[in-house]
Amino acid sequence: MHRDVRVEEADFDVSRELAALRQAIGGSAGAIVAFCGVVRERHDMAEVDELFLEHYPGMTERSIEAILDRAGERWNLDAVRVLHRVGRLAARDQIVLVLVASAHRTEAFEACEFVMDYLKTDAIFWKRESRAGDVHWIAPTGADQRRRDTWREERG
């Protein structure tokens, strides 16, 4: 399984990353699934002025690689690639890209969801939200934990 993780401040171009992935894999992959996470602009309350993402260089990448390895053990995948941004982000900015390639779409869809569910709980990032003058570090949500835990019940 081709596995690639990048954590960086620069924005990414989904088309370019997809093309690079297709270049890296053979012709056996009939399905490529892409997930892009974006900073939401919320109109029900004060807008998010800024989202700051902090990471531990080296350890963060390895925490993501460990998740990708688990996905590779569970599904037959040709490639998984994760690009995760850090630093200061604004509403509507891209945050994360997950690309999964496999022979068939069932594995690609499931593995992509698995990777995102584990990224939300296990990846080593801290997020600080600034909203209308209030600044606070975001705690993990119970919903994300429960969603990750459903994979342990062999949902996939």
Place this chain on the structure above:
Amino acid sequence: MTVRVRLFASARECAGCATMDLALPAPMSVGALIREVSARGGAELAKVLAAPGTRVAVNQELVEVDHPVRDGDEVAILPRVTGG
């Protein structure tokens, strides 16, 4: 021994610094090191260190409080992660 302590997120903000280079007596456990950092860093930092979900990594590997710290180690204080 000399140990570099790295602080992240709320721990970093409470301590007012991202790193602390400490001269400490050997041997010392991770738990004892945390108490040392807690004592030096003030009440707010102590709260973060004691909070559920706060973890410690030595040379980028997660460890328990009884893990021995060695000269030259990088000890990272990791508050509960938000996730990606």
